[in-house]
Amino acid sequence: MIVYAKLKPLGILSLFILMAFYSLQELPLVYPSYFPKPMYDFKANPLKRAKIELGRKLFYDPILSRDHTISCSSCHNSNQAFSHVGNGLSKGIEDGIGDRNSPAIFNLAWQKKFMWDGSVGNIDVQALAPINHPKEMGEDINAVVRKLNKSKEYKTLFYRSFGDSLATTERVMKALSQFQLTIVSANAKYDKVKQGKARFTETEENGYQVFKNKCSSCHTEPLFSSYGFANNGLPINPNLKDYGKWNKTMEPEDKLMFKIPSLRNLSYTYPYMHDGRFQTLNKVLEHYEKGIEKSPTLAKELQHPIVFTAKEKENLLAFLRTLNDSVMVSNREYKKNNK
Structure with a gap:
């Protein structure tokens, strides 16, 4: 903080420009040379640090559920390879029990179909399934977007990620997929x-x-x-x-x-x-x-x-x-x- 206080106005402006560049620069997906080429189209949704951070925030935030008690991480724990250890079926709001076991989340960039039945064909929309499921998050995505647009913190995060502060369904979904796509298991x-x-x-x-x-x-x-x-x-x-x-x-x-x-x-x-x-x-x-x-x-x-x-x-x-x-x-x- 002392260093910032001593910066001249031009220096502060340069710092903000540098921070913006840092947040919006495209990042490569890191994986071993012996892995196949990812299936995900990173040209359509390139990895960017600000979007990944927004996706992380959303992933861990129970605001995505109707009663603010369940987040993505509730069924996908990072300490359990993003699975739900010990639970045969996923658990949701109001003690609801889902229809299937929560699959582990990693190496998603190499997958074309999602869910146990392959009913979702793009990771960029996959999160709609648990959000809308009445026994999991039990929420409507339009209500989620309204909640996010009332949050000053999220307005800032969406501005850093997309150039304006408006949360939309597409932006929420793409931010969530950005974070999840970075979860690569290649260090066993x-x-x-x-x-x-x-x-x-x-x-x-x-x-x-x-x-x-x-x-x-x-x-x-x-x-x-x-x-x-x-x-x-x-x-x-x-x-x-x-x-x-x-x-x-x-x-x-x-x-x-x-x-x-x-x-x-x-x-x-x-x-x-x-x-x-x-x-x-x-x-x-x-x-x-x-x-x-x-x-x-x-x-x-x-x-x-x-x-x-x-x-x-x-x-x-x-x-x-x-x-x-x-x-x-x-x-x-x-x-x-x-x-």
């Missing part, structure tokens, strides 16, 4: 091995071979998902009656088709599956051994049970732990207060 032990900075133990290496032989067709490296859709043989949950994509399209080929999740950060993101039915990875492996239910859309890889020896399970689980990204979950840039 697996990544250090890929970069030649670490080596797998013998157990991890053996597990890597098990993974490549029995899991990799759906969970493609290095993102550890194709981010496509598959029927993995889960018996239907009689309470939820969730048939995946079919719930939206009513097309026979979409019945029981759910988005394939990444295997990164599994230690932070239990329980597993679209309805959170499995509390442990051992239960997941048991499903593939003896729990698969046959149906017309069942993935071709699962027409026969996947059999693991006890040693293969031990090795595979050791390898999967190399996909946990402690750097990401502790990254201050992703926290509510990043100072």
Whole structure:
């Protein structure tokens, strides 16, 4: 503060210009060379520091919910790889329970479809789904915009981000996606091995071979998902009656088709599956051994049970732990207060 007080008027003006340039300059998305090219169109919505900061503020602000009790971070905790650990289904306002497990949020720039059923085709509008869901945030986006336009703080943040202070639905959505797109998981032990900075133990290496032989067709490296859709043989949950994509399209080929999740950060993101039915990875492996239910859309890889020896399970689980990204979950840039 003392330094600022001693600046001459021209110096203060220069400082403001420099700060504006700093806030509005385009930023690259940082990711390893062995990652594929992102699917997101950064030309249409280039990353900018001010927009990312606005998106962070919105992500952690319960103002997006009807009763100001639920924020995006309520179901997507940064310490849990932006998942909702321990909760089978998402929780919302007034003790409401959602329809599906809250998916972990990372590496979104490499995904074309969002939600477990792929019903959202652009991350720039994805947040509308939980905001409008009556059991999650229970709010109307127009009401959210009105609330934001009454806030002096948000007026300032929107001005820094867009050149004027007006909050609009499009600007809210794009700011939220800006922040979420920066959440990249690429600092696990697996990544250090890929970069030649670490080596797998013998157990991890053996597990890597098990993974490549029995899991990799759906969970493609290095993102550890194709981010496509598959029927993995889960018996239907009689309470939820969730048939995946079919719930939206009513097309026979979409019945029981759910988005394939990444295997990164599994230690932070239990329980597993679209309805959170499995509390442990051992239960997941048991499903593939003896729990698969046959149906017309069942993935071709699962027409026969996947059999693991006890040693293969031990090795595979050791390898999967190399996909946990402690750097990401502790990254201050992703926290509510990043100072």
